[in-house]
Amino acid sequence: MSETVVDLGTVNVPSGVLVLGMAGWIDYWRELGQPLSERARTAASSGGGHLREWLCEAVAIPADDDRPLKVRASTSPSPFDEEPTIATLEISLGRTWPEAADRSGPVRIGDLPVDRCGMVIGDAVVLDAWTGMNDEPANGLADVTFWGRYAEDAHAEFGGERIAQYGVAGPYGWLDLPLAEAAAHAAALTAWCDRLHGRGLMVSIDKHTDYHRFRRAGWHHPLRVGAIDVSGSQVLGIEWDQGDHSMRHHGEREAGQVYPVTLEADETGEMVLRWTIPPYDLNDEEDSGANV
Incomplete structure (x- = not known):
């Protein structure tokens, strides 16, 4: 099957340190003592590295601080519904591969699980201000949605609009309410x-x-990717289909479901950060089951 490459957008990295991290835990770094930006700066000073404490994980790498950095992905079919899913995530770092450095193979800087809550790509300092699931919104607004057996009856009683999500009609509700x-x-x-x-x-x-804003921004993207502004810089978030996550990444690090993050040179000699998630192989599962 031929590979499909999709442009996902760009991110800004004004501090010069790029982070790829687990969206469900970005706001918890500051609860663990040292802010994410300080940890990331230390890792970046030695060329990049993997950050992990408690359930929080990320990788940090030096990047160009004065231009948008392109993010691309290759896709493979999901074993859940055969829709395209991200197989390789590639982030241009805006820096030239050192002439004296070996370009023959990737340099591994760590590995990451696929967070069921999504992944975030952005500037290390900017992400210090990230508001998570339990935080208060800066704009004082919220969305209300409802669904289930009696959703039509509730809609007849209370109103609300269909809110399209992920290519389907979605739940009823109201957006942007105080x-x-x-x-x-x-x-x-x-x-x-x-x-x-x-x-x-x-x-x-x-x-x-x-x-919530990055998830909402990805409601109409085929790969569930959303771009949002955080503290004046563009950040990208990637959500995962829960059925696909259950079949491909279920258990995350506890189950050994982690994937390599490498530093490589692209065809022009520019440095890229690459996160490789192998396509799901049903034969591996069948072979494993046969050997139990």
């Missing part, structure tokens, strides 16, 4: 369901944190 209004909508929906049905309606309030 937090108090979002909470009132969610409370009314929950009380209505409890009174009439007891169960059968799921209601979610998603505050406009950076975590």
Whole structure:
């Protein structure tokens, strides 16, 4: 099967240190003592490296600080639904491979699991300000969505619009509400369901944190990639289809599901950071099962 390469966008790295990290844990680095930017700067000073503490993981590498850096991906079919999924992520670093350095093979700087909450690519200092799932939104807004057995009845009672996501109609709901209004909508929906049905309606309030904003920005991208502004710099986030994640990456590091991150020279001699996720091989699983 021929490889398909997709341009995902660009990131800005004003501090000169690029980070590829697990989106679900970016905001936890500061809770562990030393900020992400300080750890990343130390790793970058020796040419790049892998950062890991508790459940937080990332890689950091020096990068050009005065131009947007291109991000591309090659794809392979998902074993879950055969839709294209990221197989190789490649980030241009805007720097020329040293003339005296060996270009014959990749330089491994670590490995990373695929975080079920997604991955983030951005500037190390900028990501110190990242707001995660449990943080408050800077703009004071939130989205409310509802779905389930009684969603049509709830829509007839309360209104709301279909919110398209990932190529399907998606749940009902309201976007860009002030937090108090979002909470009132969610409370009314929950009380209505409890009174009439007891169960059968799921209601979610998603505050406009950076975590939610990147996921929302990727709702209409075929590879679930979203670009957002964080502290004046562009950051890219990548979400994973949960079915695909369950089949390809389930268990993450605890199950040995980690993938190499390397530093390489592209065809022009420019340095690139490459994260390689091998295509799913059903034959490997069948062979393993046969040997149990």
